Structure formats: C-alpha cells, structure tokens
Amino acid sequence: DxxxxxxxxxxxxxxxxxxxxxxKPISGHNSLFWYRQTMMRGLELLIYFxxxxxxxxxxxxxDRFSAKMPxxxxxxxxxxxxxxxxxxxxxxASTRLAGVNExxxxxxxxxxxx
Amino acid sequence: xxQVKQNSPSLSVxxxxxxxxxxDYTNSxxxxxxxxxxxxxxxxxxxxxxxxxxDKNEDGRFTVFLNKSAKHLSLxxxxxxxxxxxxxxxAAKAASKxxxxxxxxxxxxx
Numbered sequence: 001d002x003x004x005x006x007x008x009x010x011x012x013x014x015x016x017x018x019x020x021x022x023x024k025p026i027s028g029h030n031s032l033f034w035y036r037q038t039m040m041r042g043l044e045l046l047i048y049f050x051x052x053x054x055x056x057x058x059x060x061x062x063d064r065f066s067a068k069m070p071x072x073x074x075x076x077x078x079x080x081x082x083x084x085x086x087x088x089x090x091x092x093a094s095t096r097l098a099g100v101n102e103x104x105x106x107x108x109x110x111x112x113x114x
Numbered sequence: 115x116x117q118v119k120q121n122s123p124s125l126s127v128x129x130x131x132x133x134x135x136x137x138d139y140t141n142s143x144x145x146x147x148x149x150x151x152x153x154x155x156x157x158x159x160x161x162x163x164x165x166x167x168x169d170k171n172e173d174g175r176f177t178v179f180l181n182k183s184a185k186h187l188s189l190x191x192x193x194x195x196x197x198x199x200x201x202x203x204x205a206a207k208a209a210s211k212x213x214x215x216x217x218x219x220x221x222x223x224x
Contacts, residue, residue: 042215042217056211106157
C-alpha cells in the first residue's frame with residue numbers, strides 16, 4: 001500500500017515567490033492534516049480537513065498561507081509570498097476518520113526560502 | 115504556550131540499557147497520548163499509545179506510562195538497540211487534533 005505522498009521533497013525558493021506543496025493522502029482516508037516542523041516549536045498543526053472540508057485552520061500562521069483539498073485524493077498548501085522564516089519541513093498526514101487516534105505521515109517537504 | 119513539553123532535547127543511552135523519554139502536558143482535556151518515532155528525512159511513524167483511562171500500555175520492548183495527576187507520561191525502551199536512535203515525539207489528542215512536543219533525540223551507543 002502506498003503511504004502518504006508529498007511533493008516536492010525539497011524546495012528552494014527566493015523570498016517573495018509563491019510556493020505550492022502537494023499531498024496525496026492514503027486511499028480511503030477521510031481526514032488530512034498539514035503540519036510544520038521547526039527546531040523551536042516542533043510539529044505544529046496548521047490546518048486539517050474532514051471529507052475535503054477545512055475544519056480547523058487556527059494554526060495557519062498568516063494570510064500568506066492557504067490550503068485546499070479539491071478532492072479526496074489531493075491537497076495543496078500554498079505560501080504567497082514566501083519569507084525566509086517560512087523555512088521548515090512541512091508534513092502532511094492522513095487518517096481514516098477524524099476521531100481515530102493514529103495519523104499516518106508523509107515524508108515531508110523541506111522548504112528553504114532564501 | 116506549549117501544551118505538550120519534552121524538556122530533554124537529547125538523550126544518550128548504552129545499547130542494552132533502558133531508555134526513558136519524558137513528556138509533560140498541561141491540558142486536562144487530552145484523552146489520548148501517542149509516541150511517534152522519526153528518522154532523518156522521513157515522516158514520523160506511530161510507535162505506541164495510551165488512553166487517558168489507563169496508566170500503562172506495553173508493546174514488546176516499548177512501554178508507555180501515564181500519570182494523570184502529575185500530567186506526565188514516559189516512554190520506556192528496554193533493552194535499547196542502536197536502531198532505536200531517532201527523534202521521539204510525544205503527542206496528545208483532544209477532539210480530532212494532535213498536539214506534539216518538540217521531540218527528544220535518542221542516541222543508542224554501542
């Protein structure tokens with residue numbers, strides 16, 4: 001079984017550019033989560049979706065961040081414009097139902113904004 | 115405000131000995147606790163969990179202990195093996211959301 005798929009694995013961009021991170025959850029999973037990992041704050045939840053609907057985006061740091069889930073098999077996290085402080089590893093995770101405890105994580109996208 | 119804290123950023127243990135990783139939390143609404151393990155360049159993978167109504171859960175070499183009155187949980191790995199070297203994240207669940215600690219890097223030496 002394929003796990004959660006994220007692309008790209010690495011992204012280097014310049015400040016001010018638009019960045020789009022992509023995620024394909026595990027087939028049959030109805031909940032999808034976007035996290036950001038930094039040294040100082042560890043893993044922070046940015047936003048999560050149930051059945052393609054955003055449920056809680058309170059972790060999205062600024063309006064520069066947006067996320068969409070147009071269908072059950074695809075989600076994007078967009079940063080526009082990007083800033084150096086956005087440099088981090090971004091993880092996508094999915095789970096079968098929102099109330100299920102265990103989440104399955106993708107390999108992450110390492111973003112570097114110069 | 116960190117609701118889940120892992121105060122030890124790193125831990126070094128000799129192979130064969132016990133590794134004890136600690137985690138403290140502040141939110142009484144957390145009803146489930148999980149430990150994740152992360153290798154470099156990979157996503158976190160689920161290791162073991164415990165419900166808030168229990169105080170111990172064991173799975174092979176891994177045991178998680180929960181002390182609700184102290185709002186503290188710990189992960190014991192015994193015996194520790196070199197392959198256990200990784201970053202360990204404690205996570206706590208309320209509603210559908212997981213809140214993670216900052217992680218503890220475990221190094222198991224030969």
